[in-house]
Amino acid sequence: MILFVDTLLVLMILSAFLLLGSSRLGACIRFVAFQGFLVGLFPLVVGTHGPSLRVVIIALVIVASKGIAFPVLLSRALRESQTNREVQPFVGYGLSLLFGLVSLVISFQLDKRLGLPPHYSSDLVVPVSFFMMMGGLFLIVARKTAVNQVIGYLVLENGISVFGLALVRDIPVLIEMGVLMDVFVAVLVMGIAIYRINREFDHIDSDRLNQLKG
Amino acid sequence: MMKMAFLLPLTLFFPLLLGAASLFLRSPKASLIFCSIGTVLTAILSGISACWVFRNGPLSAAGGWFYLDAFSAYHLLVMVVVYSLSALYGIGYFGHEIKEHRFTGKTARRYTGLWFGSLGALVLALISNNLGLLWVGIESTTLLTAFLICIHPTPGALEAMWKYLLMCSVGMAIAFTGTLLVAASAGGTLLKGTDVLLLTELRTVLPSLNPMLLKAGFLFLVVGYGTKAGLAPLHNWLPDAHSQAPAPVSAVFSGFLLSAAGYGIFRCLPLIEGATGDSGWGRGILIAFGLLSLLTAAVFLVGQKDIKRLLAYSSVEHMGIITLGFGLGGIGVWAALLHTLSHSLGKSVSFFCAGRLGQIYGSHEIKKLNGIIKSSPLWGGGLVTGLLALIGVAPFVLFFTEFYLLKAAVDAHKYMVAGLFLFCLCVVFVGISRPLISMAWKPCESEALPAKGSLLTGALVYLPLALLFLLGFWLPSPLNNVILQAAHLLTGVTP
Numbered sequence: 260m261i262l263f264v265d266t267l268l269v270l271m272i273l274s275a276f277l278l279l280g281s282s283r284l285g286a287c288i289r290f291v292a293f294q295g296f297l298v299g300l301f302p303l304v305v306g307t308h309g310p311s312l313r314v315v316i317i318a319l320v321i322v323a324s325k326g327i328a329f330p331v332l333l334s335r336a337l338r339e340s341q342t343n344r345e346v347q348p349f350v351g352y353g354l355s356l357l358f359g360l361v362s363l364v365i366s367f368q369l370d371k372r373l374g375l376p377p378h379y380s381s382d383l384v385v386p387v388s389f390f391m392m393m394g395g396l397f398l399i400v401a402r403k404t405a406v407n408q409v410i411g412y413l414v415l416e417n418g419i420s421v422f423g424l425a426l427v428r429d430i431p432v433l434i435e436m437g438v439l440m441d442v443f444v445a446v447l448v449m450g451i452a453i454y455r456i457n458r459e460f461d462h463i464d465s466d467r468l469n470q471l472k473g
Numbered sequence: 474m475m476k477m478a479f480l481l482p483l484t485l486f487f488p489l490l491l492g493a494a495s496l497f498l499r500s501p502k503a504s505l506i507f508c509s510i511g512t513v514l515t516a517i518l519s520g521i522s523a524c525w526v527f528r529n530g531p532l533s534a535a536g537g538w539f540y541l542d543a544f545s546a547y548h549l550l551v552m553v554v555v556y557s558l559s560a561l562y563g564i565g566y567f568g569h570e571i572k573e574h575r576f577t578g579k580t581a582r583r584y585t586g587l588w589f590g591s592l593g594a595l596v597l598a599l600i601s602n603n604l605g606l607l608w609v610g611i612e613s614t615t616l617l618t619a620f621l622i623c624i625h626p627t628p629g630a631l632e633a634m635w636k637y638l639l640m641c642s643v644g645m646a647i648a649f650t651g652t653l654l655v656a657a658s659a660g661g662t663l664l665k666g667t668d669v670l671l672l673t674e675l676r677t678v679l680p681s682l683n684p685m686l687l688k689a690g691f692l693f694l695v696v697g698y699g700t701k702a703g704l705a706p707l708h709n710w711l712p713d714a715h716s717q718a719p720a721p722v723s724a725v726f727s728g729f730l731l732s733a734a735g736y737g738i739f740r741c742l743p744l745i746e747g748a749t750g751d752s753g754w755g756r757g758i759l760i761a762f763g764l765l766s767l768l769t770a771a772v773f774l775v776g777q778k779d780i781k782r783l784l785a786y787s788s789v790e791h792m793g794i795i796t797l798g799f800g801l802g803g804i805g806v807w808a809a810l811l812h813t814l815s816h817s818l819g820k821s822v823s824f825f826c827a828g829r830l831g832q833i834y835g836s837h838e839i840k841k842l843n844g845i846i847k848s849s850p851l852w853g854g855g856l857v858t859g860l861l862a863l864i865g866v867a868p869f870v871l872f873f874t875e876f877y878l879l880k881a882a883v884d885a886h887k888y889m890v891a892g893l894f895l896f897c898l899c900v901v902f903v904g905i906s907r908p909l910i911s912m913a914w915k916p917c918e919s920e921a922l923p924a925k926g927s928l929l930t931g932a933l934v935y936l937p938l939a940l941l942f943l944l945g946f947w948l949p950s951p952l953n954n955v956i957l958q959a960a961h962l963l964t965g966v967t968p
Contacts, residue, residue, distance in 0.1 A: 455626055
C-alpha cells in the first residue's frame with residue numbers, strides 16, 4: 260500500500276510543478292484535473308484495512324467534481340474568453356519552478372519541525388500537502404488571468420484535502436460533503452464571475468481590475 | 474430542555490424555506506415585501522430561542538451538533554436585528570429603483586433568494602457546535618453574498634465581487650486547515666469519531682489537547698476567519714465590496730457578516746486559553762491583529778473621498794476594537810460584546826442614509842454631498858448622527874464601550890496598547906469629523922431633490938440611533954445580564 264500512496268503523492272508533486280511551469284491555460288486545466296483525480300484516489304489507498312463504502316463514495320464524489328466537473332467548467336469559461344495563454348505573469352515560469360523547489364524543501368523542514376503525530380500511511384503525506392498549499396497560494400498571487408487564479412485555489416484545496424485525510428481520520432461524511440459542496444459552489448460562482456467579467460471588460464486579467472482603490 | 478430543542482432546526486430551515494418560496498414571486502414589489510416579512514418572522518423565531526437560552530441555559534439539538542448558549546444567542550439577536558432593519562429599508566431603497574426599471578422581477582427574485590440563503594447560512598454558523606459545520610455556514614455566506622454585491626453588474630461591482638470571492642475563499646480554505654489542526658490536536662484524547670470537532674466535547678478535555686497543534690490551528694483560524702472579518706492586513710477586499718454593494722447589502726455586510734466571522738475566532742479562544750493554561754498566547758495574537766486593524770483603518774480613513782468607502786474603513790476600525798476587546802479579556806470582553814451590538818446598529822443606519830443620499834445626489838463622493846442636513850433632513854441628519862455615534866461622541870454608547878476598553882487595557886497594565894488605542898481613536902475622530910462637517914454644513918451647490926420619507930423609514934433610521942443614545946445613559950439590566958452571561962462563557966470568570 261505504501262508504494263501506492265507514495266506513487267500518488269509523487270505524481271501530485273509532479274502535477275504541481277507542471278502547473279507552475281506552463282503558460283498554456285488549456286494545459287493547466289488538464290493538469291489540475293489530473294491532480295484532482297489523484298486526490299480522489301487518495302482516500303482509497305490510505306486506509307489500513309480495505310476501503311469501506313463511505314470511503315468509496317467520498318472518492319467518487321471527489322473524482323467527479325475535481326477531476327471532471329471543475330475542469331469542464333473552467334474550459335467553458337476559457338473558451339468564452341478566447342484567451343489561451345498567460346502572456347505576462349507577475350513571476351516568470353523559470354522563477355516559479357525555482358519557487359516550487361524551494362517550497363518543497365521548506366515543506367519537508369516544516370514537517371520535521373512541527374512534529375505532527377506519526378501517521379500510518381506515508382511520511383510524504385504532510386510535506387506534500389504543505390507543498391500543494393504553498394504552490395496554490397503562489398499561483399493565486401503570481402498569475403494574472405482569473406482562470407489561473409481559480410486553478411491556484413483548486414491546488415490549495417487539493418493540498419488541504421490531502422492534509423485532512425492524513426491528519427484526521429474521522430471527519431464525518433456530512434462535513435466532508437458540506438466542504439466539497441462549498442468548494443464546488445465556489446468554483447461554480449468563480450466560473451460565472453469570470454464569464455461576466457469577460458462580458459463586461461473583454462478580458463479576464465485580474466490585474467486590470469484596478470479601478471477601486473484607496 | 475428537550476421540548477424546546479426543536480426551535481434550533483426550525484430557525485435554520487425556516488429562512489431556507491422562505492428563500493425557496495420567494496422564487497415563485499412575480500413582481501419586484503411583492504418580493505421585497507415578502508423579504509421583509511420573512512426576515513422579521515425569522516427574527517421573532519430566533520428571538521424566542523435566544524430568550525429561552527438566556528433564561529434557562531443552553532439549548533442543544535441534533536445529537537449535540539446544534540448548540541445555542543448565551544454567547545451565540547447574543548450574536549443571533551444582533552444578527553436578526555440587523556437583517557430585519559436592512560430588509561425593511563430595502564423596500565424603500567429598491568422601490569426607488571423599481572420606478573427606474575433597474576430592479577426587475579428577475580433581479581428581485583435573485584436578491585430575495587440569496588438574502589434568505591445567507592440568513593440561513595448565518596443561523597447555521599451561529600447554532601452549530603461542530604467546528605466543521607461552523608465553517609460550512611460561514612463559507613456559504615461568502616458564496617451566497619458574492620452575487621448580492623453585483624445585483625447591478627457594473628464594472629466596479631464585478632471587480633469588487635471578484636476580489637471578495639477570491640480573497641475570502643482563500644481565507645476560508647486557511648480557516649478550514651485551522652479547523653483540521655484543532656481536530657487533530659484532540660488526537661491523543663479519549664474523544665472518538667466526530668466528537669473531536671464538537672466545541673462542548675473539546676472543552677471537557679482541555680488539558681489533554683496537544684498545545685502545539687492547537688496553537689497552529691488557532692493561528693490558521695485567526696488568519697482565515699480574520700480575512701472574512703476584515704482584520705488588517707487581510708482587509709483589502711472589504712472597502713471595495715462594501716462600497717460597491719447596494720446599501721441594504723452593505724448594511725448587512727458591515728453590520729453582521731464581519732462579526733459572524735469574528736465569532737468564529739472568538740468561539741475558539743476559550744479552547745486555546747484553556748489548553749495553554751491561560752498564558753495569554755491566544756489573547757496576545759488578538760491584541761496584535763486588533764491594533765493593526767485600528768492603525769490601518771486610521772491611516773486610510775484620513776482623506777477618504779467616497780462616503781461608503783469611509784464607512785467601510787470605519788468597519789475595519791470597529792472590528793479591530795472588538796478584537797482588541799476580546800484580546801484584553803476581563804471587562805474588555807464585556808465592552809467588546811456591547812460594542813458589537815452598538816457598531817452593528819450604528820453602521821447599518823449610516824449605510825442606509827449614505828445609500829439613499831447616494832441615490833438623491835447621484836454620487837457617493839464626499840465632495841458632492843454638500844449640505845445634506847438641509848436638503849434631506851431625514852437621511853442627512855441620520856448620516857451625521859450615525860457618524861457621530863460611530864466616532865464615539867460622548868453620550869452615545871460607543872463612547873462608553875471604548876472607554877471601558879481603555880480601562881481594560883490599563884487594568885491589564887498594557888499601557889502601550891492603551892496609548893496606541895487612544896492615538897488611533899483620535900486619528901479616526903479627526904479623519905471622520907472633517908468630511909462630516911463639510912457634508913453637513915457646506916452650502917449645497919446644485920438643487921438636490923428633496924427626499925420624501927415615510928414614517929416607517931424615519932423610524933428605521935432614528936429608532937436605532939435613539940437606542941444608541943439611550944444605551945449611553947442607561948443600560949437596562951436584562952441586556953446587561955445577557956452580555957454578562959455571554960462574557961462569562963468566554964472568560965470563565967464571573968465579572
